[in-house]
Amino acid sequence: ALEDGLKKADADPSVKAVMICGENGKFSAGADIRGFSSPKTLGVALGPIVSLIESSEKPVVAAIEGVALGGGLEVALGCHYRVAHAKARMGLPEVTIGLLPGAEGTQRLPRLIGVPAALDMITTGKHIPATEALKLGLVDEIVEENTIEAAIRLANKVIGQPLGPRRLSLKPVPKLPNMEAFLQEAQVKVKRQARGFLAPELCFQAVQAATQRPFAEGVRRERELFQVLLSSGQAQALQYAFFAERAVHRWATPGGINLLFIIFDSILLLSLGLGTMGQGIVTSLVKANIPVVALEQNLEYLNKGRKAVMVLLEREAKKMEGGAQKLDFHNPARLQFTVDFNLLHDVDLVIEAVFENMALKKEIFHKLSNICKPGALLCTNTSALDIDEIASATSRPQQVIGTHFFSPAHVMRLLEIIYGRHTSPSAIATAMQLAKDMKKVGVVVGNCFGFVGNRMMFPYVEQAVFLLEEGSRPEAVDQVLEDFGFKIGPFRMSDLAGLDVGWRSRKGQGLTGPSLPAGSSARQRRGQRYSPLPDLLCERGRFGQKTGKGWYQYERAGGRTATPDPWIHGFLSQYRDTHRIETRYIDQEEILERCLFSLINEGFAILAEGIASGPEHLDVIYLNGYGWPKHRGGPMFYASTVGLPRVLAKLQKYSEAHPDVPKLRPSAFLKKLVAVGNAPLKEWMSYLSRQSPKL
Numbered sequence: 001a002l003e004d005g006l007k008k009a010d011a012d013p014s015v016k017a018v019m020i021c022g023e024n025g026k027f028s029a030g031a032d033i034r035g036f037s038s039p040k041t042l043g044v045a046l047g048p049i050v051s052l053i054e055s056s057e058k059p060v061v062a063a064i065e066g067v068a069l070g071g072g073l074e075v076a077l078g079c080h081y082r083v084a085h086a087k088a089r090m091g092l093p094e095v096t097i098g099l100l101p102g103a104e105g106t107q108r109l110p111r112l113i114g115v116p117a118a119l120d121m122i123t124t125g126k127h128i129p130a131t132e133a134l135k136l137g138l139v140d141e142i143v144e145e146n147t148i149e150a151a152i153r154l155a156n157k158v159i160g161q162p163l164g165p166r167r168l169s170l171k172p173v174p175k176l177p178n179m180e181a182f183l184q185e186a187q188v189k190v191k192r193q194a195r196g197f198l199a200p201e202l203c204f205q206a207v208q209a210a211t212q213r214p215f216a217e218g219v220r221r222e223r224e225l226f227q228v229l230l231s232s233g234q235a236q237a238l239q240y241a242f243f244a245e246r247a248v249h250r251w252a253t254p255g256g257i258n259l260l261f262i263i264f265d266s267i268l269l270l271s272l273g274l275g276t277m278g279q280g281i282v283t284s285l286v287k288a289n290i291p292v293v294a295l296e297q298n299l300e301y302l303n304k305g306r307k308a309v310m311v312l313l314e315r316e317a318k319k320m321e322g323g324a325q326k327l328d329f330h331n332p333a334r335l336q337f338t339v340d341f342n343l344l345h346d347v348d349l350v351i352e353a354v355f356e357n358m359a360l361k362k363e364i365f366h367k368l369s370n371i372c373k374p375g376a377l378l379c380t381n382t383s384a385l386d387i388d389e390i391a392s393a394t395s396r397p398q399q400v401i402g403t404h405f406f407s408p409a410h411v412m413r414l415l416e417i418i419y420g421r422h423t424s425p426s427a428i429a430t431a432m433q434l435a436k437d438m439k440k441v442g443v444v445v446g447n448c449f450g451f452v453g454n455r456m457m458f459p460y461v462e463q464a465v466f467l468l469e470e471g472s473r474p475e476a477v478d479q480v481l482e483d484f485g486f487k488i489g490p491f492r493m494s495d496l497a498g499l500d501v502g503w504r505s506r507k508g509q510g511l512t513g514p515s516l517p518a519g520s521s522a523r524q525r526r527g528q529r530y531s532p533l534p535d536l537l538c539e540r541g542r543f544g545q546k547t548g549k550g551w552y553q554y555e556r557a558g559g560r561t562a563t564p565d566p567w568i569h570g571f572l573s574q575y576r577d578t579h580r581i582e583t584r585y586i587d588q589e590e591i592l593e594r595c596l597f598s599l600i601n602e603g604f605a606i607l608a609e610g611i612a613s614g615p616e617h618l619d620v621i622y623l624n625g626y627g628w629p630k631h632r633g634g635p636m637f638y639a640s641t642v643g644l645p646r647v648l649a650k651l652q653k654y655s656e657a658h659p660d661v662p663k664l665r666p667s668a669f670l671k672k673l674v675a676v677g678n679a680p681l682k683e684w685m686s687y688l689s690r691q692s693p694k695l
């Protein structure tokens with residue numbers, strides 16, 4: 001349509017200028033991501049059209065409203081002028097879906113706004129507001145009122161003016177005094193952050209080509225690099241992740257889709273001991289423009305919590321344009337701190353964020369049930385505790401729901417929403433709306449120990465520790481998972497979170513500590529293999545970063561720099577001698593497979609039990625809450641790319657070698673999917689006897 005329109009305009013002598021706009025208040029979100037399978041519908045076909053726009057003999061003006069992203073912005077770059085609405089956003093987000101701007105954007109953008117700004121936009125995929133676009137020279141004008149009229153006004157003004165200087169392909173790339181040095185430094189930074197993700201590095205190379213070659217040759221280079229990415233498999237994984245994240249918004253209850261939810265206008269965050277989690281949640285709610293009252297059990301904790309929240313909010317305000325005004329967190333109507341439980345009467349929704357202690361949570365929920373108004377929703381922030389048991393302490397279990405935030409709650413996007421046996425659909429819908437308003441990714445999951453994310457994490461960490469017993473080292477195991485693409489491996493993660501968190505939970509379960517029955521075997525619990533290594537470290541005060549020692553050593557308590565610790569190496573070899581464990585060299589493939597396939601296996605069990613609605617839900621949880629490398633699509637997508645027969649065969653092999661480790665035994669659902677011929681991911685759920693999810 002664009003091509004036809006242009007040709008008609010060019011051929012019609014009565015047409016003096018052309019204005020290109022979008023529809024429904026959106027210029028364009030770029031090429032249809034669904035088009036990955038046929039490159040023709042992606043970038044490649046669009047490039048020549050952009051050149052056609054640019055070579056038009058009549059001035060072409062872009063009227064940018066809403067968004068101009070990807071190919072959409074590349075079309076605007078082919079125009080001679082660009083007018084944007086003040087609220088419009090622009091960007092080249094192709095890198096976030098494993099590609100690069102494939103319609104000559106890597107060659108035009110640097111010519112328009114310079115290499116540093118262009119490189120930043122193209123290698124991060126960030127959206128920029130119209131005000132920044134104006135500063136960069138990306139647009140010529142921004143308007144508050146009707147963008148199209150403004151664009152037509154500009155078009156009339158420039159009729160007859162020479163178009164040469166407005167054609168970006170004819171402009172040289174602005175020079176930098178130290179271009180070489182700048183590019184070298186930028187390339188190192190891109191490489192360091194990529195961890196196996198190809199697109200940022202190739203985006204860099206495309207922009208670098210703009211600084212070294214004439215436009216046409218740069219375009220050829222861009223095309224080559226685009227094809228490499230398209231066939232890399234990473235683009236498919238990211239395309240899957242893009243749509244998976246949108247699929248989780250759709251959930252169903254047996255009675256069908258429920259979109260009703262309570263409009264809440266004030267929320268009380270109940271947090272006894274506004275600790276890290278409570279501070280993050282309050283900060284998140286204020287950022288979402290939701291009125292919050294943070295309640296504490298006494299003034300001492302209140303003041304401590306308030307101070308910490310203010311620090312977080314000041315920091316968040318600095319990151320936003322006009323942040324202080326927008327957040328307005330000194331306004332008591334927006335954010336209050338109190339010790340007065342009576343404020344509970346008026347709120348629509350409470351988020352409790354206290355210690356992971358069932359008795360304490362039940363006591364609080366019993367109180368909430370008696371004080372809160374009838375329609376109020378009672379949410380518990382818990383990472384594993386039984387929602388039904390907490391709900392049983394109230395007279396309104398239909399309004400009790402789990403909201404599992406991930407620390408730091410004002411940064412991590414994932415919110416696991418856990419429904420209990422009696423939770424009502426409107427409670428779920430309200431929690432999902434809260435997630436959306438907090439700009440989080442809400443995923444509805446069923447109630448079981450560890451819910452979904454942590455339940456899949458248990459076997460992953462369990463295998464990592466078993467590998468230490470059998471001969472590996474924390475740094476060796478972490479290296480394998482970090483080479484795979486995780487930001488941090490299981491042991492660095494454990495040191496960061498604190499070994500004492502798990503230790504407290506295991507003591508509560510009677511797996512270690514004073515509640516462990518006398519005479520229990522050191523390395524068996526309930527008939528299966530158990531490693532006391534984390535308990536032994538905790539008994540020696542090695543909690544991780546917070547104590548300066550854990551699986552690694554740190555420069556000081558609270559230090560962040562993990563260094564392999566000779567003490568651990570000695571301790572492990574002594575432990576193996578004590579328990580007469582024959583050590584062996586464990587190769588990287590075994591480390592990776594035992595950690596990842598045991599996690600994936602648990603995912604299949606979760607799907608079979610109806611705890612999650614589909615593999616996309618598990619993948620969205622892992623991509624947004626556990627640092628799974630996005631260019632690998634998520635654990636279940638990764639399993640589909642490895643091939644389920646291989647995952648099954650390897651689990652069978654490891655399970656035979658470790659018969660006392662139930663989590664290595666292949667799940668029945670995995671076996672069924674292999675038996676029907678390695679079903680594609682999209683069809684997995686159709687093989688489950690229970691058609692609709694447990695919801």
Ligand SMILES: C[C@H](O)[C@H](C)C(=O)SCCNC(=O)CCNC(=O)[C@H](O)C(C)(C)COP(=O)([O-])OP(=O)([O-])OC[C@H]1O[C@@H](n2cnc3c(N)ncnc32)[C@H](O)[C@@H]1OP(=O)([O-])[O-]
Pocket residue numbers: 029030031032033034042043044046067069070071072074093094097099100101102103243246247
């Ligand atoms: C040549 C060129 O070089 C290259 C090769 C390219 O151009 S490659 C493509 C580059 N462009 C992108 O990467 C932009 C991707 N989209 C977004 O960032 C966001 O969508 C948004 C624009 C900021 C709006 O966010 P939103 O929160 O308001 O709504 P939504 O829920 O996200 O989206 C609303 C609905 O629109 C669907 N959708 C959005 N963008 C889409 C796209 N580009 N292709 C296909 N579907 C898309 C989305 O799946 C959802 O569908 P459903 O779930 O309702 O069925």
